[in-house]
Amino acid sequence: MPDRSSIPRPAAKRLSLYLREAGICVRIGRQTVSSRQLGEALGVSDAQVRKDLALLGQFGQSGVGYDASALYQQLRQALGTDRNWNTLLVGAGNIGRALLGHAAFEAEGFKITAVFDSATSLVGTTIIGHRIRPMSELGSCVKELRVRIGIMAVPRDAAQVVADQLVRAGVSGLLNFASRRVELPDTVRILSVDFTGSLERLAFEIHAAEGGLAESA
Amino acid sequence: MPDRSSIPRPAAKRLSLYLREAGICVRIGRQTVSSRQLGEALGVSDAQVRKDLALLGQFGQSGVGYDASALYQQLRQALGTDRNWNTLLVGAGNIGRALLGHAAFEAEGFKITAVFDSATSLVGTTIIGHRIRPMSELGSCVKELRVRIGIMAVPRDAAQVVADQLVRAGVSGLLNFASRRVELPDTVRILSVDFTGSLERLAFEIHAAEGGLAESA
Numbered sequence: 001m002p003d004r005s006s007i008p009r010p011a012a013k014r015l016s017l018y019l020r021e022a023g024i025c026v027r028i029g030r031q032t033v034s035s036r037q038l039g040e041a042l043g044v045s046d047a048q049v050r051k052d053l054a055l056l057g058q059f060g061q062s063g064v065g066y067d068a069s070a071l072y073q074q075l076r077q078a079l080g081t082d083r084n085w086n087t088l089l090v091g092a093g094n095i096g097r098a099l100l101g102h103a104a105f106e107a108e109g110f111k112i113t114a115v116f117d118s119a120t121s122l123v124g125t126t127i128i129g130h131r132i133r134p135m136s137e138l139g140s141c142v143k144e145l146r147v148r149i150g151i152m153a154v155p156r157d158a159a160q161v162v163a164d165q166l167v168r169a170g171v172s173g174l175l176n177f178a179s180r181r182v183e184l185p186d187t188v189r190i191l192s193v194d195f196t197g198s199l200e201r202l203a204f205e206i207h208a209a210e211g212g213l214a215e216s217a
Numbered sequence: 218m219p220d221r222s223s224i225p226r227p228a229a230k231r232l233s234l235y236l237r238e239a240g241i242c243v244r245i246g247r248q249t250v251s252s253r254q255l256g257e258a259l260g261v262s263d264a265q266v267r268k269d270l271a272l273l274g275q276f277g278q279s280g281v282g283y284d285a286s287a288l289y290q291q292l293r294q295a296l297g298t299d300r301n302w303n304t305l306l307v308g309a310g311n312i313g314r315a316l317l318g319h320a321a322f323e324a325e326g327f328k329i330t331a332v333f334d335s336a337t338s339l340v341g342t343t344i345i346g347h348r349i350r351p352m353s354e355l356g357s358c359v360k361e362l363r364v365r366i367g368i369m370a371v372p373r374d375a376a377q378v379v380a381d382q383l384v385r386a387g388v389s390g391l392l393n394f395a396s397r398r399v400e401l402p403d404t405v406r407i408l409s410v411d412f413t414g415s416l417e418r419l420a421f422e423i424h425a426a427e428g429g430l431a432e433s434a
Contacts, residue, residue, distance in 0.1 A: 012425070016417045041398060080424030081417055094318055098311035102412055110416045149419060172423045175415055181258060189426065191419040193410060195319055198392055199327045200233045200298055202366060202408040206389045207297030208229065209406065 007078065011052050017042050018053070019075040023108075025068035034065035081109045086146055087175075090162050091153035092117040092132050095177050099153060100128040113145045118158070135165065142169040149173045156180040163190075224295065228269050234259050235269070236292040242285035251282035298326050303362055304392075307379050308370035309334040309349050312394050316370060317345040330362045335375070352382065359386040366390045373397040380407075 007015070021041045025033045035046040035053070042049075050060065056074045060066040076082040087105075089096055089112050099105070100112060114137075115130040117123060122132045133141065141147065150166035152159060152174055159178035166174060173189040176182065179196055224232070238258045242250045252263035252270070259266075267277065273291050277283040293299040304322075306313055306329050316322070317329060331354075332347040334340060339349045350358065358364065367383035369376060369391060376395035383391060390406040393399065396414070401407055 012421050079421045085420050094315035108413050173419045189422040191415050193415050196325050198408050202390045203302050204229050204296045205406040
C-alpha cells in the first residue's frame, strides 16, 4: 500500500485525474493504458505520468503500459475513494437538485445519505427520492449515518451559518457551492466550487491568449 | 497597464482570488486592504501577495495597505474582466437553471445572452426570463450577439457533440459542467467544473490529514 504521506498535493490532484481516466478504461473494457495516453488526457508529459504513478509503486511495462484495472484499484486506494464516503446535502434548490440527479457521485463512492433545507415549504417533501429534513435533525443525522462530508448548496448569505452547523455536527469536510469564503477550524477541510471564479479564470485564459501569453507559460 | 504576457498562470489564478477579495472590500465600503488580510483570505504569505500585486505595478503603503478600489480596478483590467463577456448556455436542466439563477455572473461582467436546449419540449418555453432556443440557432446567435464563451450544462454523452457545435459557431472558450473530457482545437480554451472530481479531491484531503500528511505539504 502506498504511503499517503509521501504524495505531494499537486501530484494528488493529478492522481485523481488519472483515476478518472483509468475508470473510463475499465468501464469500456480496455485492458491497458499507456503513460502517453494518460499524459495526453491530462495535458502533461508521459515522463510526469510515470513519475506520478511510481509514487504508488506502479510501473508500466514498456510498450504495453499499465494494467488499467490494477491501476484503477491502486489509485482508489491511494486517494481514499476505495471506501464509501457518506455525505449529506444542505440546500434543495437548483444546484442541490442538480447534485441529487448526478448519478456519478454514488458510482464513485459518494453517497448522499440525507438532504436538508431551512425552507419549511420544502421540509417533508420528497425530491429525487430524498425526503427533505429540517435543519434541526442535522446533528443527529451526522452521528447516526456516519456522515463525513457536508455538501453546501445554499445562498451565499447562509453559507457561514450552515458551515458552522455542519462543523458542530461533526463532519470532516465541506464541499461549498456558495460563492462565499467561510471561516472554519483547521481540523475541517473545505473545497469550494465557484462558478464565477471559473468563468473569470476562463476569461483570463482567453484574454491572455489574445494578449500573447506563451502557450507554455 | 500591466503587461499581461508577463503574468505567470499560477499568479493569474491568485489574482482572480485577490479580485474577489478586493470586490468584497469595495462592496462593504472598506477603503484599504493589507497584504496580510489578502494573504490570510487565500492562505498564502503576505510576501507572496506583495510579489503578485507588484506584477500589476501595485505597491501598498507600509502600515496602510492597498487602496481597495484602485486594486479592484487594476485586477479587473489585468484579468480582462473589466469588459463584458457575452456567454451563452447550452442545457436548461438543473445545472443550467442553477446557473441562470446565479445573479453573481452578470454582476461580474458575464452575461448569459441566450439559452439553448436540444429537447423539443423545452424549446420555446421561458425559463428564468430566457426563451429556450433550438440548437439550430447556435451559429447565428454566436455571431449576432458576439458570444465569446459557451457554457455547457449537458449530459456527458452529449458533451463532445455540443462542444464541436460551439467551436464551429466560433466561441473562444468553453465552461464545461459535463463530467467528461472533450477534444478541442488548440485555439479554444476550456475550463471544466467537475463535481465528482471535487469530492474526490476533498476526500483525499481528509484521508491525507488522517494519514498524517504534513499540513505544509
